[in-house]
Amino acid sequence: MNPIDRLTEAFEKFPGIGPRQARRFVQYLLSAAPNLRADMAEQIKALGANTSQCTECYRWFVGKSGLCAVCGNSSRDAATLFVIEKDADIDNVERSGYKGRYFVLGGTIPLGSEEPVKHIRLRELKKRIAENGLTEIILGLSATTEGDHTRQLLQETLKDTGLTISSLGRGLSTGSELEYADPDTIASALNSRN
Ligand SMILES: [Zn+2]
Known part of the structure:
Protein backbone atom coordinates (compact mmCIF):
# COMPACT_ATOMS: atom_id res chain seq x y z
CA MET A 1 0.00 0.00 0.00
CA ASN A 2 1.28 3.50 -0.76
CA PRO A 3 2.20 5.85 2.11
CA ILE A 4 -0.81 8.13 1.49
CA ASP A 5 -3.30 5.27 1.88
CA ARG A 6 -1.40 3.78 4.80
CA LEU A 7 -1.42 7.00 6.79
CA THR A 8 -5.06 7.66 5.88
CA GLU A 9 -5.95 4.25 7.27
CA ALA A 10 -3.96 4.97 10.41
CA PHE A 11 -5.86 8.23 11.02
CA GLU A 12 -9.19 6.50 10.42
CA LYS A 13 -8.53 4.44 13.55
CA PHE A 14 -8.52 7.61 15.69
CA PRO A 15 -11.67 8.08 17.80
CA GLY A 16 -14.33 10.07 15.96
CA ILE A 17 -12.34 10.34 12.71
CA GLY A 18 -13.91 9.16 9.46
CA PRO A 19 -12.30 8.53 6.04
CA ARG A 20 -12.87 12.10 4.81
CA GLN A 21 -11.25 13.71 7.83
CA ALA A 22 -8.41 11.18 7.70
CA ARG A 23 -7.73 12.17 4.08
CA ARG A 24 -7.73 15.84 5.04
CA PHE A 25 -5.12 15.20 7.75
CA VAL A 26 -2.87 13.44 5.23
CA GLN A 27 -3.42 16.24 2.70
CA TYR A 28 -2.40 18.75 5.35
CA LEU A 29 0.76 16.81 6.15
CA LEU A 30 1.61 16.51 2.45
CA SER A 31 1.42 20.26 1.98
CA ALA A 32 3.14 21.07 5.29
CA ALA A 33 6.84 21.89 5.62
CA PRO A 34 9.09 18.80 5.84
CA ASN A 35 10.35 19.77 9.29
CA LEU A 36 6.77 19.78 10.64
CA ARG A 37 6.41 16.14 9.56
CA ALA A 38 9.78 15.25 11.08
CA ASP A 39 8.83 17.08 14.27
CA MET A 40 5.53 15.24 14.58
CA ALA A 41 7.17 11.87 13.96
CA GLU A 42 9.64 12.72 16.73
CA GLN A 43 6.87 13.74 19.15
CA ILE A 44 4.96 10.52 18.52
CA LYS A 45 8.10 8.53 19.28
CA ALA A 46 8.70 10.52 22.48
CA LEU A 47 5.17 9.74 23.68
CA GLY A 48 6.14 6.18 24.47
CA ALA A 49 9.49 7.02 26.00
CA ASN A 50 8.43 9.57 28.62
CA THR A 51 4.95 8.48 29.70
CA SER A 52 3.45 5.79 31.91
CA GLN A 53 0.01 4.50 32.70
CA CYS A 54 -1.06 4.97 36.33
CA THR A 55 -1.27 1.60 38.04
CA GLU A 56 -4.33 2.67 40.03
CA CYS A 57 -6.58 4.82 37.77
CA TYR A 58 -5.07 3.80 34.39
CA ARG A 59 -4.69 7.35 33.06
ZN1 LIG B 1 -3.88 7.63 38.79
Whole structure:
Protein backbone atom coordinates (compact mmCIF):
# COMPACT_ATOMS: atom_id res chain seq x y z
CA MET A 1 0.00 0.00 0.00
CA ASN A 2 1.28 3.50 -0.76
CA PRO A 3 2.20 5.85 2.11
CA ILE A 4 -0.81 8.13 1.49
CA ASP A 5 -3.30 5.27 1.88
CA ARG A 6 -1.40 3.78 4.80
CA LEU A 7 -1.42 7.00 6.79
CA THR A 8 -5.06 7.66 5.88
CA GLU A 9 -5.95 4.25 7.27
CA ALA A 10 -3.96 4.97 10.41
CA PHE A 11 -5.86 8.23 11.02
CA GLU A 12 -9.19 6.50 10.42
CA LYS A 13 -8.53 4.44 13.55
CA PHE A 14 -8.52 7.61 15.69
CA PRO A 15 -11.67 8.08 17.80
CA GLY A 16 -14.33 10.07 15.96
CA ILE A 17 -12.34 10.34 12.71
CA GLY A 18 -13.91 9.16 9.46
CA PRO A 19 -12.30 8.53 6.04
CA ARG A 20 -12.87 12.10 4.81
CA GLN A 21 -11.25 13.71 7.83
CA ALA A 22 -8.41 11.18 7.70
CA ARG A 23 -7.73 12.17 4.08
CA ARG A 24 -7.73 15.84 5.04
CA PHE A 25 -5.12 15.20 7.75
CA VAL A 26 -2.87 13.44 5.23
CA GLN A 27 -3.42 16.24 2.70
CA TYR A 28 -2.40 18.75 5.35
CA LEU A 29 0.76 16.81 6.15
CA LEU A 30 1.61 16.51 2.45
CA SER A 31 1.42 20.26 1.98
CA ALA A 32 3.14 21.07 5.29
CA ALA A 33 6.84 21.89 5.62
CA PRO A 34 9.09 18.80 5.84
CA ASN A 35 10.35 19.77 9.29
CA LEU A 36 6.77 19.78 10.64
CA ARG A 37 6.41 16.14 9.56
CA ALA A 38 9.78 15.25 11.08
CA ASP A 39 8.83 17.08 14.27
CA MET A 40 5.53 15.24 14.58
CA ALA A 41 7.17 11.87 13.96
CA GLU A 42 9.64 12.72 16.73
CA GLN A 43 6.87 13.74 19.15
CA ILE A 44 4.96 10.52 18.52
CA LYS A 45 8.10 8.53 19.28
CA ALA A 46 8.70 10.52 22.48
CA LEU A 47 5.17 9.74 23.68
CA GLY A 48 6.14 6.18 24.47
CA ALA A 49 9.49 7.02 26.00
CA ASN A 50 8.43 9.57 28.62
CA THR A 51 4.95 8.48 29.70
CA SER A 52 3.45 5.79 31.91
CA GLN A 53 0.01 4.50 32.70
CA CYS A 54 -1.06 4.97 36.33
CA THR A 55 -1.27 1.60 38.04
CA GLU A 56 -4.33 2.67 40.03
CA CYS A 57 -6.58 4.82 37.77
CA TYR A 58 -5.07 3.80 34.39
CA ARG A 59 -4.69 7.35 33.06
CA TRP A 60 -1.57 8.24 31.09
CA PHE A 61 0.83 10.73 32.64
CA VAL A 62 4.31 12.10 32.05
CA GLY A 63 6.62 10.25 34.39
CA LYS A 64 8.60 7.05 34.89
CA SER A 65 6.12 4.66 36.52
CA GLY A 66 3.76 4.12 39.42
CA LEU A 67 0.98 6.51 40.41
CA CYS A 68 -0.21 9.70 38.72
CA ALA A 69 -0.35 13.01 40.66
CA VAL A 70 -3.96 12.44 41.73
CA CYS A 71 -3.60 8.82 42.91
CA GLY A 72 -0.29 9.60 44.59
CA ASN A 73 -1.83 12.45 46.61
CA SER A 74 -2.61 10.98 50.05
CA SER A 75 -4.70 14.00 51.10
CA ARG A 76 -7.46 13.06 48.64
CA ASP A 77 -10.58 11.23 49.79
CA ALA A 78 -9.86 7.51 49.39
CA ALA A 79 -13.48 6.48 50.00
CA THR A 80 -14.94 7.76 46.74
CA LEU A 81 -14.12 6.37 43.31
CA PHE A 82 -15.26 8.30 40.24
CA VAL A 83 -15.55 5.98 37.22
CA ILE A 84 -15.07 7.92 34.00
CA GLU A 85 -14.71 6.93 30.36
CA LYS A 86 -11.45 8.53 29.32
CA ASP A 87 -8.38 10.42 30.51
CA ALA A 88 -9.68 13.79 29.26
CA ASP A 89 -12.66 13.54 31.64
CA ILE A 90 -10.34 13.72 34.67
CA ASP A 91 -9.03 17.19 33.77
CA ASN A 92 -12.58 18.45 33.45
CA VAL A 93 -13.87 16.85 36.67
CA GLU A 94 -10.86 18.25 38.55
CA ARG A 95 -12.06 21.79 37.70
CA SER A 96 -15.39 21.01 39.40
CA GLY A 97 -13.65 20.69 42.77
CA TYR A 98 -14.03 16.90 43.19
CA LYS A 99 -11.51 15.59 45.75
CA GLY A 100 -11.87 11.80 45.56
CA ARG A 101 -10.21 9.13 43.41
CA TYR A 102 -10.68 8.10 39.79
CA PHE A 103 -10.86 5.06 37.59
CA VAL A 104 -10.63 5.33 33.78
CA LEU A 105 -12.93 2.69 32.30
CA GLY A 106 -11.59 3.05 28.76
CA GLY A 107 -14.84 3.97 26.98
CA THR A 108 -18.43 2.83 26.84
CA ILE A 109 -19.94 -0.58 26.11
CA PRO A 110 -21.81 -0.66 22.78
CA LEU A 111 -25.45 -1.76 22.78
CA GLY A 112 -25.96 -5.45 22.14
CA SER A 113 -22.48 -6.52 23.18
CA GLU A 114 -22.76 -9.13 25.90
CA GLU A 115 -19.20 -10.34 25.54
CA PRO A 116 -16.54 -8.67 27.65
CA VAL A 117 -15.55 -5.65 25.55
CA LYS A 118 -11.80 -5.56 24.98
CA HIS A 119 -11.08 -1.88 25.65
CA ILE A 120 -13.25 -1.72 28.77
CA ARG A 121 -11.38 -2.31 32.06
CA LEU A 122 -14.11 -4.20 33.86
CA ARG A 123 -11.79 -6.78 35.42
CA GLU A 124 -9.41 -4.04 36.57
CA LEU A 125 -12.34 -2.09 38.03
CA LYS A 126 -13.50 -5.09 40.06
CA LYS A 127 -9.95 -5.56 41.34
CA ARG A 128 -9.71 -1.89 42.30
CA ILE A 129 -13.06 -2.08 44.12
CA ALA A 130 -11.93 -5.14 46.08
CA GLU A 131 -9.23 -3.01 47.72
CA ASN A 132 -10.11 -1.62 51.13
CA GLY A 133 -11.24 1.89 51.93
CA LEU A 134 -13.90 2.56 49.31
CA THR A 135 -17.47 3.32 50.30
CA GLU A 136 -18.92 4.87 47.15
CA ILE A 137 -18.59 4.44 43.40
CA ILE A 138 -19.77 7.34 41.25
CA LEU A 139 -20.56 6.44 37.65
CA GLY A 140 -19.69 9.47 35.54
CA LEU A 141 -20.65 8.20 32.09
CA SER A 142 -21.88 10.18 29.10
CA ALA A 143 -25.58 11.00 28.89
CA THR A 144 -25.81 9.04 25.63
CA THR A 145 -27.44 5.72 24.72
CA GLU A 146 -24.13 3.86 25.08
CA GLY A 147 -23.37 5.70 28.31
CA ASP A 148 -26.76 4.67 29.74
CA HIS A 149 -26.21 1.09 28.62
CA THR A 150 -22.76 1.01 30.26
CA ARG A 151 -24.18 2.50 33.47
CA GLN A 152 -26.86 -0.20 33.67
CA LEU A 153 -24.33 -2.97 33.08
CA LEU A 154 -21.99 -1.57 35.73
CA GLN A 155 -24.82 -1.14 38.26
CA GLU A 156 -25.76 -4.76 37.65
CA THR A 157 -22.15 -5.99 37.89
CA LEU A 158 -21.33 -4.00 41.04
CA LYS A 159 -24.53 -4.43 43.01
CA ASP A 160 -23.07 -7.19 45.20
CA THR A 161 -20.05 -5.15 46.28
CA GLY A 162 -21.94 -3.64 49.21
CA LEU A 163 -20.80 -0.16 48.17
CA THR A 164 -23.05 2.79 47.36
CA ILE A 165 -23.29 3.02 43.57
CA SER A 166 -24.38 6.47 42.46
CA SER A 167 -24.65 8.21 39.12
CA LEU A 168 -24.31 11.83 38.13
CA GLY A 169 -27.74 13.36 38.66
CA ARG A 170 -29.68 15.95 36.73
CA GLY A 171 -27.64 18.69 35.19
CA LEU A 172 -25.72 16.68 32.63
CA SER A 173 -28.00 17.21 29.65
CA THR A 174 -28.96 14.38 27.33
CA GLY A 175 -26.35 13.61 24.70
CA SER A 176 -23.55 15.36 26.54
CA GLU A 177 -20.12 13.96 27.33
CA LEU A 178 -18.31 14.66 30.57
CA GLU A 179 -15.29 15.90 28.66
CA TYR A 180 -17.27 18.88 27.33
CA ALA A 181 -19.46 19.68 30.34
CA ASP A 182 -18.49 22.86 32.19
CA PRO A 183 -17.13 22.54 35.76
CA ASP A 184 -20.22 24.15 37.36
CA THR A 185 -22.48 21.66 35.59
CA ILE A 186 -20.31 18.76 36.81
CA ALA A 187 -20.31 20.15 40.36
CA SER A 188 -24.12 20.39 40.40
CA ALA A 189 -24.48 16.93 38.80
CA LEU A 190 -22.20 15.59 41.57
CA ASN A 191 -24.28 17.27 44.26
CA SER A 192 -27.50 15.80 42.88
CA ARG A 193 -26.06 12.31 42.35
CA ASN A 194 -28.43 9.50 43.11
ZN1 LIG B 1 -3.88 7.63 38.79
